[in-house]
Amino acid sequence: MNKSTLFSTIVLSVFISSCGGNSTKTTETQATDQTEASSPDTYDPKRGQGKFTAESIALTDKLDDTKAKAGESVAAVKCTSCHKTTDEKLVGPGWKGVTTRRAPEWIMNFITNPDPMIDKDPEVQALLELCLVRMPNQNLADEEARNILEYMRKNDGLK
Amino acid sequence: MKNKSIMVALAAIAITTALQSCKPKDSSNAVSGDAASKVYVAPGKYDEIYNFVSGGFSGQMSCYGIPSGRLLRVIPVFSVDPEKGWGYSEETKPMLNTSHGFIPWDDLHHVQLSKTNGEADGRWVFGNANNTPRVARIDLRTFRTAEIIELPNSGGNHSSPFITENTEYVVAGTRFSIPPDDVNGDVPIDSYKQNFKGTLSFISVGKEDGKMDIAFQIQCPGVNFDLSRAGKGVSHGWFFFSCYNTEQANTLLEVNASQKDKDFVMAVNWKKAEEYLKAGKGRKQAVRYAHNVYNEKTHSATSEIRTEVTVLDSKVLKDICYFIPCPKSPHGCDVNPSGEYIVASGKLASVIPVFSFDKIIKAIAAKSFDGEFEGIPVIKYESALYGEVKKPGLGPLHTEFDDKGNAYTSMFVSSEVVKWNVKDLKVVDRAPTFYSIGHLCVVGGDTKKPYGKYLIAYNKITKDRYLPTGPELSQSAQLFDISGDKMKLLLDFPTIGEPHYAQAILADVIKKNSLKMFKIEENNNPYVTKGEKEAKVVREGNKVHVYMTAIRSHLTPDNIEGIKMGDEVYFHVTNLEQDWDVPHGFAIKGASNAELLIMPGETCTLKWTPDRVGISPMYCTDFCSALHQEMTGYIRVSPAGSSVPISFGTGKTPAAPVK
Numbered sequence: 001m002n003k004s005t006l007f008s009t010i011v012l013s014v015f016i017s018s019c020g021g022n023s024t025k026t027t028e029t030q031a032t033d034q035t036e037a038s039s040p041d042t043y044d045p046k047r048g049q050g051k052f053t054a055e056s057i058a059l060t061d062k063l064d065d066t067k068a069k070a071g072e073s074v075a076a077v078k079c080t081s082c083h084k085t086t087d088e089k090l091v092g093p094g095w096k097g098v099t100t101r102r103a104p105e106w107i108m109n110f111i112t113n114p115d116p117m118i119d120k121d122p123e124v125q126a127l128l129e130l131c132l133v134r135m136p137n138q139n140l141a142d143e144e145a146r147n148i149l150e151y152m153r154k155n156d157g158l159k
Numbered sequence: 160m161k162n163k164s165i166m167v168a169l170a171a172i173a174i175t176t177a178l179q180s181c182k183p184k185d186s187s188n189a190v191s192g193d194a195a196s197k198v199y200v201a202p203g204k205y206d207e208i209y210n211f212v213s214g215g216f217s218g219q220m221s222c223y224g225i226p227s228g229r230l231l232r233v234i235p236v237f238s239v240d241p242e243k244g245w246g247y248s249e250e251t252k253p254m255l256n257t258s259h260g261f262i263p264w265d266d267l268h269h270v271q272l273s274k275t276n277g278e279a280d281g282r283w284v285f286g287n288a289n290n291t292p293r294v295a296r297i298d299l300r301t302f303r304t305a306e307i308i309e310l311p312n313s314g315g316n317h318s319s320p321f322i323t324e325n326t327e328y329v330v331a332g333t334r335f336s337i338p339p340d341d342v343n344g345d346v347p348i349d350s351y352k353q354n355f356k357g358t359l360s361f362i363s364v365g366k367e368d369g370k371m372d373i374a375f376q377i378q379c380p381g382v383n384f385d386l387s388r389a390g391k392g393v394s395h396g397w398f399f400f401s402c403y404n405t406e407q408a409n410t411l412l413e414v415n416a417s418q419k420d421k422d423f424v425m426a427v428n429w430k431k432a433e434e435y436l437k438a439g440k441g442r443k444q445a446v447r448y449a450h451n452v453y454n455e456k457t458h459s460a461t462s463e464i465r466t467e468v469t470v471l472d473s474k475v476l477k478d479i480c481y482f483i484p485c486p487k488s489p490h491g492c493d494v495n496p497s498g499e500y501i502v503a504s505g506k507l508a509s510v511i512p513v514f515s516f517d518k519i520i521k522a523i524a525a526k527s528f529d530g531e532f533e534g535i536p537v538i539k540y541e542s543a544l545y546g547e548v549k550k551p552g553l554g555p556l557h558t559e560f561d562d563k564g565n566a567y568t569s570m571f572v573s574s575e576v577v578k579w580n581v582k583d584l585k586v587v588d589r590a591p592t593f594y595s596i597g598h599l600c601v602v603g604g605d606t607k608k609p610y611g612k613y614l615i616a617y618n619k620i621t622k623d624r625y626l627p628t629g630p631e632l633s634q635s636a637q638l639f640d641i642s643g644d645k646m647k648l649l650l651d652f653p654t655i656g657e658p659h660y661a662q663a664i665l666a667d668v669i670k671k672n673s674l675k676m677f678k679i680e681e682n683n684n685p686y687v688t689k690g691e692k693e694a695k696v697v698r699e700g701n702k703v704h705v706y707m708t709a710i711r712s713h714l715t716p717d718n719i720e721g722i723k724m725g726d727e728v729y730f731h732v733t734n735l736e737q738d739w740d741v742p743h744g745f746a747i748k749g750a751s752n753a754e755l756l757i758m759p760g761e762t763c764t765l766k767w768t769p770d771r772v773g774i775s776p777m778y779c780t781d782f783c784s785a786l787h788q789e790m791t792g793y794i795r796v797s798p799a800g801s802s803v804p805i806s807f808g809t810g811k812t813p814a815a816p817v818k
Contacts, residue, residue: 076690077679081710081735090810091712091786132785133711138737139676 043120050109050117057104057146063158064150071144071151078138079148085155091133099156104149111138112145194649197640200227205670208602208663210615211270211284212636215657218265220286220297225602225613225663226638228652236295236304237265237288245304247753249729249764250684251453253462257291257309258447266290269320269386269660273364277324277391277607281668283369285320285329292316294329294362296369298455300674305453308371311340311446311468312358312378318387320362324395324607328374328429331360332384332400339378339470340446351409355381358470359400361429370452375436376470377427377479380533381407383416384425386491386557391607392498394516396430399501401489402482405532417507421484421540423532424492424503426519432471432479440476441469456683458761474534481523482532484540485512491557495566495581496607500545502566504555511555511568513584515545546584551577556597557660559604561611561641567604569596569616576616576639578646590646592637594620601641602663610665614639614646617658624651634658675739677760684762686731691715696807703728703805709743709757710735711784713809714777717792721805722769724798730755730777733762744780747794754780769796 043049075083082091098107110117110124114135118124128134140148200206206224209231214221218238222231239246239255246255246263255261265288272279283305284297292313298305310316315334322329336355338344346354356378363374383404390397402423408415435441446468453460473480486508493502501514521527522542529539554572561567565587568577574595578588596616603610621635633653640647679689688694688706694715697704703726708715714732722728732745736759746754747767755763769775779790797803 076692077735078690078737081691081708081713081715091710134784136711136736136738136741139678 045121045123046103046106048103048106048109048113048117048121050113051142052105052108052112052145054103054105057108057149059104061158063154065154067147067150068154069151071147071149071154074140074144075148075151078140078144082133082135089131092131092135093127095152095155097156099149099153099158107149107152108145110135111148112140112142113137190649191647194640194647198226198228198638198650200224200229205666206231207666208613209666209669210600210661210663211272212617212654212661213267213270213286213657213659214655215268215634215659216266217656218267218288219656220267220270220284221655222302223636223652223654224666225615226649228636228638228650230655232302233655234297234302234304236286236297237262237267237293237307239263241753242756244753244755244763244765247765248755249766250459250762253460254304254307254451254453256451256462257293257449258311258464259291262291265293267295267656267659268317270662271320271322271329272662272664273326273369274322274324274606275326277395279603279606279662279664279668280326281664281672283326284662285322287316287319287331289316289334292319292331292333293449294320294331294371296364296371298369299669300672301455302673303453305369305455306371307449307451308362308373309448309450310358310360310373311448312337312356312376312444312470313360318384318400319360321387321389321398323389323398323429324391326364328389329362329364329371330387330389330398331362332387333358334383334385336381336383339444341444348409351381352407355407355409357382357384357402359384359398359427361432371450373448373468375432375441376468377432377473378470379425379473379480380535382423383412385489388492388494388501388605390494390498390516392496394494394498394501396428397516398427398429399492399494399503400425400427401485401492401503403488403490403506417488419487421486422488422505423482423537424485424489424501424514425535426481426483426538428479432476435471435476435479436469441471444468444470455677456681458677458682458684458763477536478523480535481519482535482537483514483519483543484529484537486510491555491568493558493560493566493605495560496562496609498607500581502558502568504558504568506554506556506571508555509550509553511548511551511558511579512540513545513548513581514543518545519543548579548584548586551579551586552589557599559599559601559614560609561601561604562609563611567599567601567614567641569599571595571597571619576614576646578641588645590639590648592616592618593624593635593651594618594622598658598660600661600663602665605662610663612640612642613663614641615661615663617654617661619657621653625653636661676737676741677758679733679735679737679760682733682760682762684731684733686729686764687762688731688733690735691809694807694809696721696805698805701726705730705807707732707745708735709733709745709779709790711741712779712786712790714745714779714790714792715809716807717777717809719792719805719807720795720797721803722794722796723801723803724769724772724796726769728767728769728794730765730767731762732757732765734759736760741783742781743783743790745777746780747777748775756781769794772796772798 087094087096208225210223235245273283292310313333317334318332336357387400404416487505491504527542552570552573621632638650734757
């Protein structure tokens with residue numbers, strides 16, 4: 001990253017955090033939506049922050065195609081305006097390979113509880129510098145989030 | 160020389176003193192030292208109270224936080240509002256339909272919060288259209304107008320929209336008497352006494368859904384019905400209306416309607432009216448009135464013209480209506496928390512009469528009447544009177560109540576609020592207002608359990624209260640602390656339009672129910688686009704429907720070709736966001752109508768008729784993200800008869816399908 005890009009990234013980041021009262025909104029969301037208290041020191045970058053754990057999801061290595069199909073239709077309304085299923089970036093990063101890059105509990109926490117994770121997760125913050133749009137909270141129900149995860153796994157080739 | 164200069168100095172002092180003493184009271188003295196801390200709401204903190212304020216001639220209703228006086232929202236009701244697309248989007252246009260057609264601007268005077276057991280329940284707030292008579296219901300989950308009903312047989316819907324203690328009825332009394340809608344109204348104006356009638360409308364309100372329906376109307380003699388209040392507690396089942404112009408004048412009312420020493424308060428036994436209605440004593444009358452409903456699931460409004468109303472005749476059905484003499488051109492007609500006392504304020508009177516409900520009932524039983532007016536019994540003044548507040552001030556208008564047995568009456572002419580005790584009718588305090596107070600509002604001040612604490616004065620004249628802004632000034636409200644023995648002025652704050660009546664309610668009752676967004680799954684708008692895969696452009700003859708989505712930060716489709724001169728283009732824009740406070744806007748160059756503002760999960764439609772060949776840009780008007788400036792697109796307009804086919808899209812490469 002050369003100096004001028006670094007500079008503009010910083011300027012833009014400051015701009016993002018100062019515009020539209022995003023920071024107060026984040027606080028509000030944290031206060032109402034956060035299911036567990038977690039300070040930046042205790043943030044677990046593998047699991048993310050939210051209600052899901054590896055145990056609670058209890059994945060098997062076989063695809064549940066019913067879930068995946070349901071996930072695909074939810075994604076069509078709430079996700080694919082911004083995410084392609086290839087590795088190409090649209091507004092946000094493409095989904096190809098996401099299930100190998102991130103733990104399933106991280107994915108489910110992020111898509112149901114994005115605001116605190118955007119503020120804390122170092123990798124998400126790096127992505128924000130690229131994408132410049134905070135991933136919106138699309139108010140996914142738990143089941144919808146689980147179905148989207150299955151759709152992502154299918155997209156990554158799980159049978 | 161020395162003497163002369165001393166004389167000049169003395170004269171100057173004398174003149175200054177004289178000038179100062181001419182001022183009624185110096186406003187700077189009216190504010191006490193700790194006022195600032197009492198109205199300070201720190202950044203990020205909430206106000207304690209919602210204050211719903213009529214927007215007067217703006218036709219809207221506004222919502223303020225108290226004690227800060229901060230404007231929280233202007234709720235569009237009876238006038239178009241470009242900020243919110245109200246009356247501009249195809250979905251909201253039907254809300255402003257009437258039997259006269261589309262009306263873009265009316266005059267909203269009074270607000271009433273819905274009640275359960277005589278207390279504000281925070282579900283709905285009602286407002287009246289004073290000019291073309293209508294009543295609106297605003298849903299306090301969304302702070303949007305959900306329903307508007309027009310009132311037949313009415314002119315100048317002023318004594319409205321007052322509510323019974325369980326919101327059984329919203330009442331609307333006509334200010335102008337007119338010939339009924341089903342007779343030939345082509346009569347000489349000076350035939351007022353023979354041909355003009357006053358009408359009281361009783362609008363029923365659905366217990367669960369709030370749906371309004373004109374249950375019945377009561378036809379009354381031709382007078383001017385000014386204001387009204389429902390009885391409560393002991394007087395539940397009755398309604399009280401102030402009437403002026405009992406002279407039945409039709410010209411120069413300023414003089415001709417101010418002749419008599421006493422006009423009337425009309426007491427209406429609406430439970431009795433219900434019985435007559437059930438017994439089939441009503442007459443079906445052919446009328447035309449609009450009933451408009453906004454459906455939150457289809458995100459669109461429908462307007463239906465209704466053609467019948469049931470009318471009860473107060474002359475024939477003897478024991479519904481009674482007149483009570485009241486000095487002189489009564490305006491406010493307010494009922495205390497227990498429901499026992501009815502306070503009527505004669506605008507031109509030097510006393511405030513307080514009537515006793517118990518005495519009214521006894522007078523009716525004993526037929527303690529002073530003859531009839533137009534076939535309706537007139538109760539003897541003394542038989543209904545509890546007592547008079549003597550020398551209250553000049554020009555009494557409206558009265559609200561606190562939790563300690565006190566009443567507060569606004570005095571227009573002497574420009575003050577007068578606090579008096581309801582039991583002994585003694586004046587206990589006065590506070591000047593700046594200037595010429597009209598309505599006033601105590602938190603919960605018309606309920607069975609007033610909260611007290613604050614009183615807000617709504618003033619008719621602003622003059623020098625704020626930095627001057629040319630001939631037209633914002634309106635002026637003033638906040639008083641009424642928790643102690645003496646009223647204390649805390650704050651001035653500007654309001655939109657002319658604030659007539661207002662109501663205030665503890666924020667906790669409303670804020671917990673406030674909706675954050677519309678669920679996209681529940682969007683049943685016929686033109687919804689649920690996801691970008693469904694985005695499309697469909698030609699139907701010369702009508703082109705664009706099914707468009709908006710999400711941070713692009714429109715889909717954002718390139719559209721194949722539009723031709725002579726087309727009507729409908730942009731049905733669905734906001735796919737599902738988070739709080741992420742609206743998107745939509746504007747296109749040359750739109751002679753307006754723009755859109757679309758809430759998360761909602762669909763709104765803008766009609767656009769291109770007027771020239773070429774490229775028209777379109778964009779999102781609400782700063783939504785760092786890439787908001789990128790949320791744009793183009794439309795190509797070709798000449799009529801062009802062979803350019805319809806085509807559309809966003810981005811070059813379609814997403815690869817998953818197998």
